[in-house]
Amino acid sequence: MVDLRYVTVCWALVILAGCGNGESLESFAGPTMGSTYSIKYIRTPGVPAPDDVQPQVEAILDEVDRQMSTYRSDSDIERFNDLPANSCQPMPEAVLRLVRVGEQLSRASGGAFDLTVEPLLNLWGFGPQARTVKVPDPAMLAAARERVGHQHLRIEGDRLCKEAAVQVDFNSIAAGYAVDQIADRFNQLGIRRYLVEATGELKAAGRKLDGSPWRVALEEPRDDQQVAERIIAVDGFAVSTSGDYRNYFQQDGRRYSHTLDARTGAPITHALASVTVLAPSALMADGLSSLLLILGPRQGWEYAEKQRIAAFFVMREGAGFVTRSNKAFEQLTTSEP
Secondary structure: OOOOOOEEEEOOOOOOOOOOOOOEEEEEEEEEOOEEEEEEEEEOOOOOOHHHHHHHHHHHHHHHHHHHOOOOOOOHHHHHHOOOOOEEEEOOHHHHHHHHHHHHHHHHOOOOOOOOOHHHHHHHOOOOOOOOOOOOOHHHHHHHHOOOOHHHEEEEOOEEEEOOOOOOOOOOOHHHHHHHHHHHHHHHHOOOOEEEEEOOEEEEEOEOOOOOEEEEEEEOOOOOOOOEEEEEEEOOEEEEEEEOOOOEEEEOOEEEEOOEEOOOOEEOOOOEEEEEEEEOOHHHHHHHHHHHHHHHHHHHHHHHHHHOOEEEEEEEEOOEEEEEEOHHHHHHOOEEO
16 A cells, blocks of 8 residues: 655764663664655663564554455455445445544545545546556546546444445545554653654654654655655654655656546646645644645645644746745744754
């Protein structure tokens, strides 16, 4: 399950050896959901070692993948996606929770954000069942749009039901949910100072060994190289960046991004290249960064301001980029040189 959000974590290189207070910097990483995860935390007396923590982190990631991946046919959501219209299937509470969050974001965006866009993603060549990468035939596009819309889903007790042959895609929120679950587990384990990252979604809390904050680099939205647009200090919140610059194709001189507007059934075409959102919840940061990117530089900005969402926008302008951040974003961060 790949959610192409590209936030580069700038890990500090300072490791204090032989601290008198028994604190140490621990880290581990590995593959997950078609991408990778990485963990850093400050181990204090009474806090478990990485050999105990890593299996718990990977159990969380494996469960999310087993429940929500659209890239494995045996996942809970893919078994639901294979069902015909007018079907129901019992679902884990986590899946139902994300469906509810998706409905909330769909309503908030006027239908631009929608979890049921998998038929469109496949048709445009960006989904798990994609066959070709090209602009689809108008008739095929119209047929796919008939199978898109959160209004076709409903929850009955512990069952998820569909009135049309919709297919749910959690790639815009599942990784953020996984990060929140890991952060919750860390709190249960007494880990208070950490930086958790999974497939580009991250959350940080507390300070490093030397007392400085965790630092995160926000990438310039380029597809040819990695360039830091801005480096921010992070403490107590999640960071999510959504962009249109890594997964796209070109046809007849036009560029088509993997970011789709469910209202049109087509990729976004505005100048907004990436959006970074800061929020207490990685799940909401993940979903809101996608929502704002779809809405674009004007409507997305107005929505972020109205809802007091901490947001950092990067727009294309000529051969370069211009940036814009709101007051809520600046209040939560301190730029680093």
